[in-house]
Amino acid sequence: MGDRKKITAVTISKSQVYCGIEKAGIPFYCHFEGYRQVWRTEKDRDRIEYLAERRNKAHERALELYPETEYFLDIDSYYVDQTSALLGLLDEYSSLEKTVILGASTWWIDGRYVPLKINFWDTWTTPEGRGKPYGFRPSTPNLHPGMIKVEAVGGLVIYPRSAFERAGFGVPEPFPEAGNEINYMCRASGLDRILTFNVRGFHPSPFPPLPLPTRIVKSFLISNTWQSLKDKIGPLAPENLRVASSRFKKELRLNSKGDKSRG
Numbered sequence: 001m002g003d004r005k006k007i008t009a010v011t012i013s014k015s016q017v018y019c020g021i022e023k024a025g026i027p028f029y030c031h032f033e034g035y036r037q038v039w040r041t042e043k044d045r046d047r048i049e050y051l052a053e054r055r056n057k058a059h060e061r062a063l064e065l066y067p068e069t070e071y072f073l074d075i076d077s078y079y080v081d082q083t084s085a086l087l088g089l090l091d092e093y094s095s096l097e098k099t100v101i102l103g104a105s106t107w108w109i110d111g112r113y114v115p116l117k118i119n120f121w122d123t124w125t126t127p128e129g130r131g132k133p134y135g136f137r138p139s140t141p142n143l144h145p146g147m148i149k150v151e152a153v154g155g156l157v158i159y160p161r162s163a164f165e166r167a168g169f170g171v172p173e174p175f176p177e178a179g180n181e182i183n184y185m186c187r188a189s190g191l192d193r194i195l196t197f198n199v200r201g202f203h204p205s206p207f208p209p210l211p212l213p214t215r216i217v218k219s220f221l222i223s224n225t226w227q228s229l230k231d232k233i234g235p236l237a238p239e240n241l242r243v244a245s246s247r248f249k250k251e252l253r254l255n256s257k258g259d260k261s262r263g
Helices: 022-023 045-065 083-094 161-167 181-190 212-221 224-233 237-262
Strands: 006-011 027-033 071-075 101-110 117-120 147-149 155-158 194-200
Touching: 006 045, 022 083, 022 194, 027 045, 045 181, 045 237, 071 161, 083 101, 083 147, 083 194, 101 161, 117 161
Parallel strands: 006 027, 006 071, 101 194
Antiparallel strands: 071 155, 101 117, 101 155, 147 194
16 A cells, blocks of 8 residues: 555544544545534435535545545544554555455444443445454455455445545445445445454444443343243333332342352
């Protein structure tokens, strides 16, 4: 990949954000013009057309500012402060022998359960990641350990300038089965698309965190062991959760005493 000064990092955001990658000598452009609020997980054509337009303008403006750009480090704003992941992705890309589109695996922490669950995030763009466990390390012929070939990668990605210039971002067809604006660019590039599980970015959870007692009770209520308790208590309303939490704590104390007596 050569000189890192020929890499330009770019993001779209609702306001100016800063990126730790600049400390590594990599130019960074944040495009916040033309922002409007949209549902971030909605598979809506108007939303994808809007995002495609913003991404195209961001890349065009970045090229005006940094015409020597040879590679784009395309970063969703959620990941701009995850410097170790950004640098890790650059190192992974430098180790490859051919020009590809390389994306980091992205994850989110589901705090609604005990223990916490870590799930693959961008399953629309990269359905191949669905259900993969955190720490997954595949072995794929002709690829480095931890990498797999996919249809598209998004969120935290590096690719040559030519991949963008070939077609830019758009709405793939048939929509939404064919994915989003990232899928459009990836397919039109004609390059291999690689997902690396060696580099991980973390996306904010789409769910607000639950108090620990609530998470404990909810986790047990969805298991067969506690199905009978759920039937007795009813829906997971706050007052019912308090009752369940009290019963759960009592059950823990009884089990603890039982364990001691057997010892």
